[in-house]
Amino acid sequence: MNDPIFVSERARQEEVFRFIAASASHGGAPVKRIDTHGAAVFLVGDRALKIKRAVRFPFLDYSTLARRKAACDQELEVNRRFAPQIYHRVVPITRSAEGKLEIGGAGKPLEWAVEMQRFDESRTVDHLASERPLASDLVDAIADAITASHAAAPKADTATWIASLLPIIDDNTSAFKAANFPADAVAALDGATRSAFEHARPLLEQRGAQGFVRWCHGDLHLANIVLIDDRPVLFDAIEFDPAFASVDVLYDLTFPMMDLLHHGRSEAAAELLNRYLVTGEDAHLDALGTLPLLMSLRAAVRAKVTLSRVSNDSEAARRHRCTAESYFALAGRLIAPPPARLIAVGGLSGTGKSMLARALAGRVPPLPGAVVLRSDVIRKQLFNAAETERLPVKAYAPEATAEVYRRLGERAARVLAQGHSAIVDAVFAKADERAAIAAAARVTSVDIAGLYLVADLQTRIARVATRVDDASDATPEIVRQQQAYDTGTIEWITIDASGSPEQTFNRAVSALKLRDQR
Template identity: 50%
Template sequence: MTVHVVADQGEVLEFLGNPETHAVSEPVKRIDTHGAVVFLAGRDAYKVKRAVRFPFMDFSTIEKRKLACERELEINCANAPGIYLDIRSITRSKTGLEFGGKGKVVEWAVHMRRFDEDATLDRLAKREGLSKLLIADLAHVVLWSHERAARKNFDAAGALDRYILENAETFAESPDLFSAERIRRVTASSRTALAGNRGLLVARQRAGHVRRCHGDLHLRNIVLIAGKPILFDALEFDEAMATGDILYDLAFLVMDLLERGFRQAANALLNHYLWESGNEAHLAGLALLPLFLSVRAAIRAKVVAASLPYLDDRARKEAARDAERYFSLAEQFLIPSAARLVAIGGLSGTGKTTIAEELAPRIGRMPGAIHLRSDIERKQMFGAAETQRLPQTAYGPSATAEIYARLRRKAKLALEAGASTICDAVHATPDERACIESVAQDLAIRFDGIWLEAPLGLRIGRVEGRRDDASDADANYVRKQSTVDVGALSWRRLDASEMPPRIVADALAMLGEPQELAERAEAPP
């Protein structure tokens, strides 16, 4: 990795690291990255750009560093107004350096409100995992940021091609980390995937899905404040790198979750994003996801490798392992995987959604299957919030027929994009079951139908215990539904009276899928 340090910032870094500068008694904490140094002092944080020039980042002049500080403030205020405050000049006086003096400006710093470092999602995930509610909130926040992001007339396909080639060139500078054969293989696979999807990328740009996004969306750049996830530290030094398909922006976060071993959270994040957006174009856009994930992992490998010169021996060895693991993940994302359709049926309270959520991360290519849920589709069709109860008219025959038609249409889009899909609905009639099977038959892919069964009393207890759920079923509905004749069943029956782990294990055995989720990717020997 070619790195050019173009100026000595030692005096500035010493100034910012001095407690007297900030009128605090406790030591100032310093955090080093390849492109910046952050100082935490009391209730404040100051971030200066390193005077460096990389192939992908140029902070070589004070003018460029000032511009980067201004841009960082501007682009982050939308997502994190409570964190980003202003930029400060560091000037020279007769007695030394000071903030905002009348002397010559020697450096610029972004001034931020300090937050609890242990509240960043990378630390939170390592310490206690990521709850379903937090992942749902995170999907909402990311989608909100995408919906308000500026649309751009930008050649996203051309940019990806450049990233792939730049990655290959940079990897070649570190033969001790990345072998020539692996570089050649991942580059060729990436360019093949891009060539096959260039038309889709162009169509998505014309439809407005290419925008100025966060650009650096991973767990370390998300913090939990007052119980809500806040996106910060958006990419500021290169507008082109921060501009792209919104699914490419989302892919960074999905990739980061997968790399850390949180496949279930990665799958839930993607599905919640798709549910909340309600945009069927994103289902077709899933054809791009393997490429997006691979490029994101490759770029992360490159960036981690760039940090090696700034680390001590122990940290350098760990970072080298991280870079190798990211590279391995980039390879794995491009391995073809046949799509399959799984339909889960059963009366209310049999646990269809619970089982579907557990199965989804284990089926198909990373991060797992797309989960289509009739309860979510119904709420969307009637313009209701996920947990808002609908009137009885929303459950009439015509509405239900439309819901199943929507499920089939969306399943077809996802499957055509190469994404395995789980369709979670009652499927109470032979016609409903035959129609979802026909989706797989028309696409010549594997279909599996699973019918969950449980005693009436257990099903009533389950629906009565639901909280904040999209299903409107109650005990009376469950009793009434029990009188319905579901007709002849060709789907495999599964006893759903057991605890969820047992049911999931039985379902996986039926589907021929591994019982355990894959651990985080490891580099081959």
């Protein structure tokens, strides 16, 4: 039976929606309407009006005008943390004494809307990722925006966050059964997810005690990141219940990572993770083992939400079903990661080690790809210097270099202990340096593959001479000095790096027998 209150509310809303959707209400300007399960958004010129629907779900209640007004106020407050340039004000839709509907009039409010700055919808990252691979500087900028949002996010209650996970798993499984997904696949995902959760629970609780459970964005899929003035802006954060967005920061991060994987952009997903690890808290390195659970949960929730989309259009319904099935399949892949491995990339300055390591990361399982550990970055951290700050000569003394390699091995062991793969990037000119990184793999019972890049002197000098904004302090003179290195017998795979980066990458992929993870 229909709730008479809802019938009345919805009838009044439909009148408001017709008014807002009419171009005559905006001086003849065309109006584009976008409907979601919880809101209707009207795009007119450079303006957007978002009205909460008169609906009630287990996780939100917009059933009365007062509740919708409160939700609009909350959305404005929450999202100004992320996108103040988009969110302007809450405006009433009123009826005048003459019975005329007005936006922001002085009459009695019939409805409330969040007024926003309209942006180019084709510049959301989901559209960009669908069209072409994302540029490295864009991925870095997205990671930096997420890092900044996490640094500013208020700390939240850990127990509530942990307690929410099993009900999420229950809801996902119920939705998949109701949608008649293959019973064995549903049961396998459910069992593996519960097992992974129980295994990760102590670490998640520990991270909460460390302050990593915060009031985050909460809904950070790629469609909620947009480029404005060529800078990524996070928007449409969860506002209806702070508990839904009060999560471990890594759970917030895994949403865009997972979505990039769904778009077939494993290289960007790996790059997003690596940039976040370099700019964020060091303790995240010891939580990589939670990524299969957190990414799989994100994919499963996305599948469930997609299933809930109602459409009277049979073709749209078919697309929703296919999308939900692909997210479900991804959830199954993510929860069962393959074994980790260690790849060492060595070579003299100018051979292209760092470029290769970065390019390989997205190809190395498990998803989203390997963590890249670069000796140049670790050396800068050792001396508390910015990544592109030039260090003095003493920073390259033998004892300093020995400490850099010690830390490189220690960090690699931490990554591998989490069941995650690592790529270590360093010169590795000495036999004992190569032996030490191999030992780190043996300690964690992980397979290691060593690549040693070679290129002629003039090629290496030319490459180093053109570097800008890079962590390496190598100069053409240092490249010449390295010619005198006694590298001993190098038992690693030798890779000809004298050609283009693409040629070096293809040779390395072939030598390592790596497959595309899409």
